[in-house]
Amino acid sequence: MRAFISSVYLFLYAPIALVVLFSFNAGRNASEFTGFSTAWYGKALGNTFLVSALQNSLLIAFTSATLAAIFGTMAALGMERLAPRNRAIFDALFAAAIVVPGVVIGIATLVALVAVFSFINPALATIWPGDQPPQLGLGYGSIIAAHGLFSMALVTMIVKARIASLGRDIVEASSDLYATPLTTFRLIVLPQILPSILAGFLLAFTFSFDDFIIAFFVAGSKTTLPIYVFASIRRGVTPEINAIATLVLVASLLLILTARILMREKKTKSGE
């Protein structure tokens, strides 16, 4: 049994450990370790295609996570006021959004966007006063929209759990002490749910930064970091790719760890 469990973890983590190890390989060969070197990191960060893909990914992740945090929090706050039966429906819809496979979201978003563009672009052309009407197309906007929608479900679930543990009575107490609904939100609700909003933001950021499938469908001509890695891997796994993978791994782990700490700290406090 112990051997079985060990082999499961070995299969899980050994490849990842190898990627990290070979990112520090002095040689080119991905099958033998010839000495320690950080040269590939320098090489990776000197690659302009890679750096521009990284910038795209950061911009998309930051924007979509910010939108998801704002709209997800608003959705969570609004759902709190729904009648229990309606709330259950929305709960189920949000939960479903999280379990829908990325491929399906990717195709669905692509089909929907193309359909909308083919309707809007001719319409824009007719009403546009100038000669060069703007053409809506796939790109930053479509990736941000697709990621933002998915992450919004994530943020909503996290923030909603926190709101539920808050209880109505501190909101009523604030109102009883002459605070208008807006003041109550600012002084009582927001400080209590802020860690969960931040946690949601970080998870959304991590998701968008790491996502390949959805981005691949709706990216158009734009290249994100996972798309770049996928494309370059066809030319063979270089230690440069290992270095990128290691950087992404470390960044993702740090973000998720921070998110977990933010969520856990509040849970123990409310339990007291």
Added chain:
Amino acid sequence: MTSASTNDIEFRSVAKRYGAVTAVSDINLEVPRGAFMALLGPSGCGKTTCLRMIGGFEQPSEGTVFISGEPMNGVAAYRRPVNMVFQHYALFPHLDVEQNVSYGLRQMRPRIASAEISRRAQEALEMVRLGGFGKRRIHEMSGGQQQRVALARAIVNKPKVLLLDEPLAALDKKLRTAMQIELQTLQRELGITFVLVTHDQEEALSMSDFVCVMNAGRIVQVGPPQEIYDRPASLFVADFVGKTNRIDATVDGASSLVLANGARFATPAVNGTKGAATVALRPEAIRLTRNGAASADALAGTVTHRIFLGSAVEYSVAVDGLGDFLVTADRRTLGDSELVEPGEKVGLAFDPNALHVFPA
């Protein structure tokens, strides 16, 4: 209709419905300025709904709630000159004790100078004997201390009316008794009208000037504690407030009462009841006599249990044809040698005027 200046709270024909469910109906109640009113009743009787309608957390479906003569229909909680002590205190966990207490003062417009705010917060904390605790976090305070913080947070605003929702329910018995005395003292000192919701009849009787007994969404009796206890308006009140013995009986003629075992009493307190009736008799209104023989005004029975309470003794006495009676004997009027043993035959003597007769 009483004028606005004498009543701090007034309910006029108030009803509250949630869909098809009626929480309270036909509520007419006046709370005089400076009075301590207890809303007493079993859980689900609508007492908390009434309190929440004063606080502004619920709006009546019908009728009007007045605060100091002003109709409060549609007025939001944050615009009402009342403050509430919540059952689970509802303290703000991310603020310290002083920030909690000064929260209401900070919301007041026109603004109060911050030196004045902290002076008044200190004053309120000292009033609840928490001076020096201002910088503590809420979770560092014990249950009893949190209760005091909640109280300070409410009284610091000098509200017209202080609402208390089962404020002592979460405290242990010793602390509860201490807080009862403290609340009463505080109320006298401040001169603020208190409205207390409780299901604990002892709490209601001991602290308040007036008790409003509620059942199934309606008010069943309002009056001073002594009147509620001595002259219950219904069998429900007699049962709910204090302990009581229930006896099946029949009213025979204008003032003659026949108990289920055939014993006949002349009593003026039949309340116009005719035919089948239920009689309520307080345990402490019964005197046990040792000779056993039923005299004119007494029933005969056998002691089955003795419960020693320290200052008093409770007996359970089986009376033929009437079931078990609860009898409370005060130790002062009863020497140690006079403690009756279980199994002894006794007589139960009482003043027929102590019988409360209600339609069955």
